[in-house]
Amino acid sequence: MSDILKRTGEAPRRYRIAGSGQVTPVGDHVEDLVSGYVLGALDPAEHDLIERHLRVCSRCDRRVAEERNVIALLPFAAAPATPTLDVKVALLARIAHSQRAAQEAALPVRAVRTLPPAVTLPASRPQATLPPVAASESMQPWLAALPASSRFGRAASYLAVPLLMALIATGAWGMQLRSQVAQQGSQVSTLQQTVANFGTNALSYTLTPTGDSQTQGVFQIGANRREGMLTVQTQGESIDQVFELAGVNSKGELVPMAQLDVKDGSGTTTFPINDLLSDYTQVKVQAKPVATGTDGETVLSGDLNGAISSENPAANSTAP
Amino acid sequence: MAMPDDGELGASSNLTELSDADLIDRAAGGDSRALEILYDRYSRVVFSFALRIVGDRQLAEELLQEVFFRAWQQSSAFSSSRGTFVTWLLSITHNMAIDEVRKRRRRPQKADSEEPETILAAMPDSGPGVEDEVVMGSVRETVIGAMNQLPLAQREAIELAYYQGLTQREIADRLGEPLGTVKTRMRLGIQKLRETLAGSEMELT
Numbered sequence: 383m384s385d386i387l388k389r390t391g392e393a394p395r396r397y398r399i400a401g402s403g404q405v406t407p408v409g410d411h412v413e414d415l416v417s418g419y420v421l422g423a424l425d426p427a428e429h430d431l432i433e434r435h436l437r438v439c440s441r442c443d444r445r446v447a448e449e450r451n452v453i454a455l456l457p458f459a460a461a462p463a464t465p466t467l468d469v470k471v472a473l474l475a476r477i478a479h480s481q482r483a484a485q486e487a488a489l490p491v492r493a494v495r496t497l498p499p500a501v502t503l504p505a506s507r508p509q510a511t512l513p514p515v516a517a518s519e520s521m522q523p524w525l526a527a528l529p530a531s532s533r534f535g536r537a538a539s540y541l542a543v544p545l546l547m548a549l550i551a552t553g554a555w556g557m558q559l560r561s562q563v564a565q566q567g568s569q570v571s572t573l574q575q576t577v578a579n580f581g582t583n584a585l586s587y588t589l590t591p592t593g594d595s596q597t598q599g600v601f602q603i604g605a606n607r608r609e610g611m612l613t614v615q616t617q618g619e620s621i622d623q624v625f626e627l628a629g630v631n632s633k634g635e636l637v638p639m640a641q642l643d644v645k646d647g648s649g650t651t652t653f654p655i656n657d658l659l660s661d662y663t664q665v666k667v668q669a670k671p672v673a674t675g676t677d678g679e680t681v682l683s684g685d686l687n688g689a690i691s692s693e694n695p696a697a698n699s700t701a702p
Numbered sequence: 703m704a705m706p707d708d709g710e711l712g713a714s715s716n717l718t719e720l721s722d723a724d725l726i727d728r729a730a731g732g733d734s735r736a737l738e739i740l741y742d743r744y745s746r747v748v749f750s751f752a753l754r755i756v757g758d759r760q761l762a763e764e765l766l767q768e769v770f771f772r773a774w775q776q777s778s779a780f781s782s783s784r785g786t787f788v789t790w791l792l793s794i795t796h797n798m799a800i801d802e803v804r805k806r807r808r809r810p811q812k813a814d815s816e817e818p819e820t821i822l823a824a825m826p827d828s829g830p831g832v833e834d835e836v837v838m839g840s841v842r843e844t845v846i847g848a849m850n851q852l853p854l855a856q857r858e859a860i861e862l863a864y865y866q867g868l869t870q871r872e873i874a875d876r877l878g879e880p881l882g883t884v885k886t887r888m889r890l891g892i893q894k895l896r897e898t899l900a901g902s903e904m905e906l907t
Contacts, residue, residue: 417888423863457792459845460754
């Protein structure tokens with residue numbers, strides 16, 4: 383049998399007992415199952431059978447690969463549809479959150495790895511590290527001249543100095559580490575607050591491109607109504623650009639709220655909202671020209687529709 | 703593949719010029735900007751595909767976010783030797799979307815039970831100039847053209863399995879056809895697709 387296998391490259395023929403008692407040869411080629419397999423349309427028993435067969439049969443495995451290549455093209459037949467920018471904003475916030483969480487989780491591991499050797503001293507048994515008293519020939523002459531009790535005291539002081547220095551260093555290092563942890567914890571906390579603030583209770587406005595603008599944007603007002611977030615995505619050649627978000631008050635005046643640097647086609651910024659949003663009827667995003675002191679071109683705009691009430695801003699928690 | 707650092711990218715170059723394989727390498731190294739570029743490239747394809755399966759924009763958007771988050775988490779597991787990034791991404795999309803459809807099917811509701819005729823009618827016509835992505839648009843036209851060449855019964859069997867997650871046995875029950883007939887239709891349909899698509903030049907990055 384092994385000679386045949388070597389000659390033909392065929393799989394060994396094995397058998398299994400099906401539930402009905404019928405014997406099904408696992409080694410038989412399973413070409414009639416391949417199409418159902420690549421389409422994910424087999425019953426569990428058939429699926430199990432072909433998977434086991436594929437482990438030992440290169441011919442059927444090739445067939446599967448060929449048909450998979452065909453099936454892999456089917457997704458492209460779907461009618462084109464564009465998701466809202468909110469998905470990207472939520473995805474990036476989620477990734478940033480997971481990165482911070484991973485960094486936080488990694489901190490204790492790094493702390494263990496970078497512990498100074500002094501911390502590992504067996505402080506509870508310092509005598510174990512003392513030089514043998516009997517080995518007076520290896521002592522410094524001045525130490526050997528001292529009475530035994532004095533020699534022990536001097537040796538102990540020798541040990542105490544590096545130990546004390548180690549403890550001081552450890553203490554300083556510990557303070558530094560605690561400071562780092564506190565700092566990173568604070569960053570994580572800030573990020574978590576941001577994610578929560580711009581989560582389900584935020585107001586989200588998908589801004590409308592003006593004219594031929596290829597820019598997309600979303601303006602969000604955090605759940606606390608004191609922070610805003612602007613996300614802008616650009617296409618075409620002007621993928622690096624500075625944008626300014628401004629509120630339009632009842633007199634039609636533009637009041638700057640935030641500036642955003644877009645790199646490689648997209649950017650997000652958060653900013654405090656100091657003014658009462660109820661004063662604004664609209665927000666506009668302008669592409670800032672290179673020369674300062676002139677008005678930029680408005681590329682996005684959105685109506686606020688009086689969604690924020692000055693009397694009770696927190697009551698408006700549903701996105702329009 | 704070695705991951706270029708920021709210095710290698712230089713001022714004249716940027717992430718948007720990197721290949722999918724390079725970008726996923728960078729994402730595996732923790733560069734979320736690289737994943738963002740991949741999202742910009744493929745979010746529409748993934749969303750369109752998910753929407754085609756689940757038929758609900760909100761659910762399709764949830765899936766879109768989940769697919770890319772999973773790609774981010776599993777980026778180090780991706781190997782370009784086993785296929786293209788977009789194929790991998792769409793495979794994740796298919797699995798997740800079909801799971802969702804099957805979950806919904808287990809819950810009794812009428813909106814989920816599209817008739818085969820409806821599915822066929824929903825197959826979009828190939829219209830020129832719809833896609834911004836020229837390559838994707840070209841692939842789409844080719845695949846739709848190949849699907850349109852299939853006999854209706856074969857196309858129906860393939861679509862019920864691929865887009866609705868029905869097993870061959872469930873398709874046979876639904877259509878009132880023998881199981882063997884459904885299997886044959888699938889086999890012949892894929893064979894015909896393979897022959898048709900083999901004649902076209904398609905390249906996915």
